[in-house]
Amino acid sequence: xxxxxxxxxxxxxxxxxxxxxxxxxxxxxxxxxxxxxxxxxxxxxxxxxxxxxxxxxxxxxxxxxxxxxxxxxxxxxxxxxxxxxxxxxxxxxxxxxxxxxxxxxxxxxxxxxxxxxxxxxxxxxxxxxxxxxxxxxxxxxxxxxxxxxxxxxxxxxxxxxxxxxxxxxxxxxxxxxxxxxxxxxxxxxxxxxxxxxxxxxxxxxxxxxxxxxxxxxxxxxxxxxxxxxxxxxxxxxxxxxxxxxxxxxxxxxx
Numbered sequence: 023x024x025x026x027x028x029x030x031x032x033x034x035x036x037x038x039x040x041x042x043x044x045x046x047x048x049x050x051x052x053x054x055x056x057x058x059x060x061x062x063x064x065x066x067x068x069x070x071x072x073x074x075x076x077x078x079x080x081x082x083x084x085x086x087x088x089x090x091x092x093x094x095x096x097x098x099x100x101x102x103x104x105x106x107x108x109x110x111x112x113x114x115x116x117x118x119x120x121x122x123x124x125x126x127x128x129x130x131x132x133x134x135x136x137x138x139x140x141x142x143x144x145x146x147x148x149x150x151x152x153x154x155x156x157x158x159x160x161x162x163x164x165x166x167x168x169x170x171x172x173x174x175x176x177x178x179x180x181x182x183x184x185x186x187x188x189x190x191x192x193x194x195x196x197x198x199x200x201x202x203x204x205x206x207x208x209x210x211x212x213x214x215x216x217x218x219x220x221x222x223x224x225x226x227x228x229x230x231x232x233x234x235x236x237x238x239x240x241x242x243x244x245x246x247x248x249x250x251x252x253x254x255x256x257x258x259x260x261x262x263x264x265x266x267x268x269x270x271x272x273x274x275x276x
Contacts (some may be wrong), residue, residue: 158201210268
């Protein structure tokens, strides 16, 4: 059963990690997929190749999500290629780990611009296209378990992920009358480019794994199913929700 048959899905930060897994997962479920990416031309091209190998159409559009014009450019190029936008997956994000007391101003500003401002612009641009089409749609933001818990070296990052969760709640209210559903997924510790240096410490990696009831760290592909579900008509009455995808880490407090 293909849950996204005939739909057009847009994914930001789609060349690697969770974004790539979501893009390929959407194609596997029958969608044509446009990805936004920041820098890696080769990885973006290989993602499009995987989408096309699944019998779907793919498109890669380069751009910095921190710039408002990147969002309108991405949406307009996707519409030019595929005719419409049915789903936006706002995934692009950064997390340069750093201590709080001497956190550089530029690190704070860049993290907010990419993670939160960039998501806002992308969601807004996609929503405007969906409203213009008049047939509803779905928006899924990749937030984080960090929206709910703190991190010593993530004081700049956790507020952006809490902001994404809040954005989806408010957008769900603002866009419900247009038939547009807005939800977020909250990944736990997922092995991606964003945390590969932090998890290079084997002792830390072992400690984190020990706290997860399912007994392993997550992989990007673990997010593909939840994202596809929230994007699909199977979640037709789900909006303003946040789905933890963390192997049970959040509830394991004892």
